[in-house]
Amino acid sequence: MTVLAPPPTRVPERSTSAGGRSKSVSWMVLPALAVFVAFGIVPLLGALGLSFTQWDGIGQINPAGLDSWKAVLTEPGLLHALWVTFLVMALSWVFQTPMSLLIGVFLAAHKRYRGLLAVLYFIPLLLSSTAIAITYSALLNPNFGLGAGLGVELLNQDWLGQGNLALGVLIFVVSWQFIPFHSLIYQGGVRQIPTSLYEAAEIDGAGKIRTFFSITLPQLKYTIITSSTLMVVGSLTFFDLIFVLTAGGPGDSTQVLALEMYQLGFKANLMGPASAIAVILVLVGLGLALLLRRLGGGSEADSQLEGV
């Protein structure tokens, strides 16, 4: 499905002029290409290269063969970090998706509230992860935070001091920041669904719940994939939030891959093993992106409006 209002007419491109033209525009891509290669692609390959070396971050870089990989792959820390990364990803998806979907459906149908809610909903997205993490660690402080101040026993837990609670808090904070954003994505998707589909369902006598599951959900397939991709790939980048909120703790209960990499590299000065973890992080990211793309299947344009 495309959001574009396509230009009214399109003149078919003449292939004869394209050849000559591409020469005269090709150079314009060079500045972006140069910077992206130097600080995007080269570091990507560099991470792979460094994973076969030994480096403390300051001195000489020495080749070390497979040492880093052996160290990383045999250490239980990696499996644990992978598990926590997966948990954060899965739980934040499971919590955010139904919420965003329902709120999005509501926003799409109510133009009157949409403007107001959209403005306010956007605020969490403007705050830096650092600011959010700092706020929540003060807000959830067991001695002086919200729970203690209000005297509500249920709220007064050592939120960031116990492994499971800390993970839950993390998922909540992520949802706090991103559910509004994903709701806005979903409302955009819902508004693209052709009315004729609902009219047809009406004629066939489908109930509201049936209509939701038979029309709204399938029609939102690509929106769901887009939103899920952003959530899943985005969950790999929660470094700032976790670093400031829990620093991986208590113990290692919120130690995700990116944090494991940072601590190995910049705290323990083991850049080799840290680079090996970085490579794993890249592979996880690329793998997920490809997987989700696959789920999307075929070209977007044809199947979306099938039967309209």
Next chain:
Amino acid sequence: MAVSTRPAPPRSGGPALARQSGGRRKWGLRRWNWFGGSLGWLWLVVVMVPIYWIVITSFKTRANYYVQNPLAPPTAPTLENYRQVIEADFTRYFTNSVIVTAGATLPAVLISFMAAYAIVRGSAGSRFLRSVNGLFLMGLAIPLQAVVIPIYLIIIRLQMYDTLMAIILPSIAFAIPLSVLVLANFIRDVPKELFESMRLDGATEWGTLWRLAFPLTRPALVTVTIYQGLGVWNGFILPLILTQSPDQRTLPLGLWSFQGQYGVNVPAVLASVVLTTLPILICYAIGRRQLLSGLTAGFGR
């Protein structure tokens, strides 16, 4: 191309559509949305309570903070916290953040715009441009954190460690893929006849870029600039690993070290949160419409 720029579709949309007559339809709407609606408003409360708490607490005195109901407005509002934050060198961090954000975002959007133009105009006849486009698309999936170690190495070798330039260069690189993608989509919407008539008028591609594509894609340029600017302004990991002296700190890093230093003084810490967020809120108030429609459109396809 933004959702909001389309003519409003003549439908109320959503599963809220009722079955039969207009009367039942209205009733049906209300009944369905009782659930989605209460969720929407409930979540608004969840979103707003912490924000409200940040703001009121930042005006409380320390003594007041410990004894007062946390959700009650301050009995004796004070600006003392803000004074303390500003004295803790936040003006310095603020200047650094402005330099880094402007220095990374403007060049990034500019060169991305040129690249997007080249990709749209030349891809049909150029394998090179198609593969560059593919490279940028792949770049969307590279998490920045995964490459910070090599970036750190490169920056050291370039003798740029602990400078603002060290933050700016990688920030530009990582803003490019998404900017090119979004801008290319917008440039594709410019009717081909306009390009053709520019060509017949004897305009060069460079001239067409500035006199035709630039004004027509201005909304997209603003959206992309705000979006990338927000990312750089709030960026944490690059300043964390590429700088070390307090002189070179950007706001998020300054915020973090301020918390480390004055963590027990919660109202002052929250005042620092307010101060670092204020500039973004002001920008948001100005560019809100474009940001919202641009973002939801860009991701909604």
